[in-house]
Amino acid sequence: MDWVEEFYSRTGAWWGGAEAVVSDDDRERAGRIRAHTGDGPRKVLELGSGYGGAAVATALAGHDVTAVELGARADHTPRLAGENGVRVTLVRGDFYTTDPGGPFDVVAYWDGFGVGADDDQRRLLTRIAGWLTPGGVALIDVYNPFDWAAQHGVREHRDARPGDGYPHELDRLFTFDQRACVATDTWWETARPDRRYSQRLRCYTPADLALLLTGTGLTLHGTHHDDDDSWSYLAVMGAAAP
Helix, strand or coil: CCCHHHHHHHHHHHHHHHHCCCCHHHHHHHHHHHHHHCCCCCEEEEECCCCCHHHHHHHHCCCEEEEEECCHHHHHHHHHHHHCCCCEEEEECCCCCCCCCCCEEEEEECCCCCECCHHHHHHHHHHHHHHEEEEEEEEEEEECHHHHHHCCCCEEEECCEHHHCECCCEEEEEEEECCCCEEEEEEEECCCCCCEEEEEEECCCHHHHHHHCCCCCEEEEEEEEECCEEEEEEEEEEECCC
C-alpha cells in the first residue's frame, strides 16, 4: 500500500484546480446518507475524504462530519468548509492507525475501498464495526470486477485544458489481473512517460464481499447500483448479530 499517498497527492495536484469543489456528485453522496438513515442530523465519519467535497456537502446537509485523509488533497478541505460556512473535523492519517474518535452513526467510504489485500480490507472493516453506534450504518463504494475486467488494456489520452483547471496533458492505462481480481489504473504526464503513478484496487462481487465480512463484526444489508456508474456499487452494512 506504499503507493497510496504518492498517487492521490500527485493526481490531486494535477486535478485539484478543477475538482477541489463541492460537486453534484458530492451532494448525491450526502443524499445517500439521508436515504439510508432517514431525517435528522447524524454523526458521520468519512474515510478517504480527498479534497473534502463530499464531507462539506454532508455537513451542509446538517450532519456532524469527521473526515479522514492521508494525502495532500486534504489541504483543500478547510478552505471548502470555510467557503461554505460549515465545520468539518479533519483528521490527517491512514485508517489503519489513526483514531478519529466516535462512535459514529454513519461510516462512509466513497470511491476508494479495495486498497491492499483481503486481510487489509478485513482489518479496516473490523475497525469500521468498532466505530459504529448500535444500529449504525456503513456505506461503502465497492469496485465491480466485471466492468474493470472489460477495460483491460484500454488507454486514454487527455489534453490539457488550463482554462478548466486541468493544466497537464495526461495518458492513462487500465489493466486487470483476473486471478487476483485487482484493477490497476495508471497515469502519467504525456511528456514524462517514464514517471508513472498507479492505484491498485481489489474488486469484489457482492457474494465475495459477503464472505469478506465474515468475522469483521459487519453484515451486508444490501447493495445498490447506479445506472450511471458501472464501475462500482454501494454496499450497505451494519453490525452483525451477536
